[in-house]
Amino acid sequence: MSSESTKKSRKERILDAAEELFSEHGFDGVTLRNITTAANVDVALVNYHFGPKRDLFDAVLNRRAEVLNQVRSDALDACLLNAGDGQLTVEDIIHAYLAPMGEIQGSADEGWRHYFALIAYVNNSPEFGREVMSQYFNPLVSRFIEALRKALPDADDEALYWGYHYLSGALTLTMADTGRLDTLSNGLAKSADAEKGYAHMIPFIAAGFRAICAR
Amino acid sequence: MSSESTKKSRKERILDAAEELFSEHGFDGVTLRNITTAANVDVALVNYHFGPKRDLFDAVLNRRAEVLNQVRSDALDACLLNAGDGQLTVEDIIHAYLAPMGEIQGSADEGWRHYFALIAYVNNSPEFGREVMSQYFNPLVSRFIEALRKALPDADDEALYWGYHYLSGALTLTMADTGRLDTLSNGLAKSADAEKGYAHMIPFIAAGFRAICAR
DNA sequence: GTCTATACGGCGATAGAC
DNA sequence: GTCTATCGCCGTATAGAC
Structure with a gap:
């Protein structure tokens, strides 16, 4: 009521x-x-x-991290299961990595949108970027990189990590939703348009991985 | 002395x-x-x-922005001149956009490295991301997008702007140099290794643009 | 256990005297 | 250009009410 x-x-x-x-x-x-x-x-x-204040900050980060990791881990499981012994494509893996984020950001949930903007801040921060991001997300990310390694058997391992780094930057700027894109494009592209932001990101990032991880 | x-x-x-x-x-x-x-x-x-404090902040941002814009604008001019009437490739344009950044970040200049980390912070900030980034960098960015439009004549304009958005996120996370990549990769990839960070970014981003801007 | 009222020492940005 | 004063808010601790 x-x-x-x-x-x-x-x-x-x-x-x-x-x-x-x-x-x-x-x-x-x-x-x-x-x-x-x-x-x-x-x-x-x-x-x-x-x-103390810093412990409140950690509690905020932790609250949704567990939910997020579970959802994305499940998406990866489904992607791997679906491929079976057949071909596992880069697109499928990137889709599993990004689609849950797009769905959440496109939803009406204000709390999640604030959380995403907070992660964007943390990821680019010299104070928190290494420690906090690693603490909450490295296990999941490692699983995805392992899957990419299978889909790209000729990949140099170092290139794979750099590829993830570019993905991480593109994703967190999308999560930040600062509105700069609106200004730059005179309103043609809207940074709040999560559907388009993630729909384009999947083929963009998948093609990038292929380009630097081919033999 | x-x-x-x-x-x-x-x-x-x-x-x-x-x-x-x-x-x-x-x-x-x-x-x-x-x-x-x-x-x-x-x-x-x-x-x-x-x-006041905020004006000092702007003075810091402004000091190197003019230098940076000049260098990168010159790089684009050279790229366009070099192509002449022939084929203007996406790789050339992305190279012109990123190579000056890589050279500066790879140099020994501490001041520039601090400035780059500051831009990374600003770009992802809800408070400054729209206004400050637009103010200092939109004119240059618009020139690059115009060049990309020529190299990708079949491109949907909105996709072009989203492509720039992903590039911007990948670039600024590289500029942030938080060290997270080192932890994630167990030291295999080093976020301070500007040479590799930019060398891989150029083909990665160029391939991404092609993927979402083809007919 | 949950919560409130209050207090404390310290440091913040800034303005005005010099 | 420099020094100092002002005033307000900071994070946190604590004593005790419900």
Whole structure:
């Protein structure tokens, strides 16, 4: 009946507000008072539930990382199962890697969109880019690279990692949804158009991998 | 004889320190006291030379943007002149776009490396990504997209802009040099290896453009 | 256990005196 | 150009109410 905000626990409201604000202004651009005001709770409640500010940041990152990894791992499993003993194509693997992201970003869920923008910030940050991204996502990424290695048997391993690096950059800028593309293209391409953003990304990235991983 | 720091004006020392610190911690992660302490000048000198903090940030961005745009614009001119009436290839254009970046990032210049990391931060930031990137770089980018349009006459214009978007993401993550690639690949690929990072990026991105811009 | 009110020491950007 | 003062907000700790 009433809006969901009244149903959510205060702890969840803190996580939601922190997710949104961190994604917009970065770790240092947000104060605990900004967060607790938005969540409509007392300042001291953050410390009670999460400890210091950095631990709240980690809790925000962790909350959806587990869900995301499960969904994408399942997509890879299905892709591998579907190929069976037959041909496993680069396109199929990249599709399994990106399509779940596109579906989530194209959905109406504000929380996920904030989370994606936060990951974009983290991935490009010298402070968090190495440690945080590795901690939450390297196991999944390694599985995908292993699949690519099978689909591209002639690939040089180092080129494969660089290919993933370009994919990671293209993906996280898409997740950031800054609106710059709209300005650049005079409104022709819209960075909020997740469907097109991911639909083009799949063949673009697959072709890139082929180009640098062929014999 | 003595180190260059003594020769530089206080104003330049402030810009150098701000460039380094902003690139490492973002706009909000740095205080004017951090900057002036690093530059060995009084706190109030920032306000005297640049006005408020945000104006210092813009001055840092602007200082090298003009140099960068000139170098890359020249590279595009040379590329177009070289093609003449003959075939203008996607690879040549992407090479002209990326090679100057690779040379600078591979050089020993610390200042430029800090600047590049700062651009990576800005490009993925919801606060600055649209406005700042557009302000400094859209004219140059539009020239490159125009060249790509000639090399890919069957291209859908919207796909062309999305292709640039992926290029932009891949490039700025490379510029960020976060070290995550080292961790992911167990040291096999090194994100500080600008030569390899750009050498692979050129064929990767060119193939991507072809894939989504063919008839 | 959950949560609130309040307090503390420290440091922030900036303006105005010099 | 430099120094200092101002005022407000910062993260966090704690004591105690429900």
